[in-house]
Amino acid sequence: KNQVEQSPQSLIILEGKNCTLQCNYTVSPFSNLRWYKQDTGRGPVSLTIMTFSENTKSNGRYTATLDADTKQSSLHITASQLSDSASYICVVPYSSASKIIFGSGTRLSIRP
């Protein structure tokens, strides 16, 4: 069964600290994995995409990794800021444009 699972469900850290969010997927065939950030009261916005051949990609303080062998991805946030408080959603498409599987998200709260 095609699935995307994220952990932890929620996370609270102090401002300035680092954190890592996890995403495990069992989607076949695999093409790419995308991380979205969803601020409260907003729609999700794409942060980064990881394709099959990529291991690591950085976007400012966000670094995504992909291990296609173990079917795992992580999103590492460095030197967290209050504005990083949001839900982070891992998304994997398969087979056609309408077939997109969403993880249930990690709700991250940054405390001052």
Added chain:
Amino acid sequence: DVKVTQSSRYLVKRTGEKVFLECVQDMDHENMFWYRQDPGLGLRLIYFSYDVKMKEKGDIPEGYSVSREKKERFSLILESASTNQTSMYLCASHALGGYNSPLHFGNGTRLTVT
């Protein structure tokens, strides 16, 4: 920048009412989607449209219908609203061949059915 606009941020409707949720995108995208988002369940696809007047059922189409008369506009219709349709509704779009292109979301409509 792609803009996806949902007509209402908040709606409160009574059980049995017919409800229309409107979504407009300004980037000439072929593909448009309606999702609902509930705590702990993630986003679930209600309907998908890949062209004007074309639609496909998603994972949870029961109790919903859609209309796409113009490329930029995709409407979600709740024929007879029920309390279990209280949820956040998100519209999204992406370009044809959207495997590697991101979904662009509206800011959502929070619907409460009483």
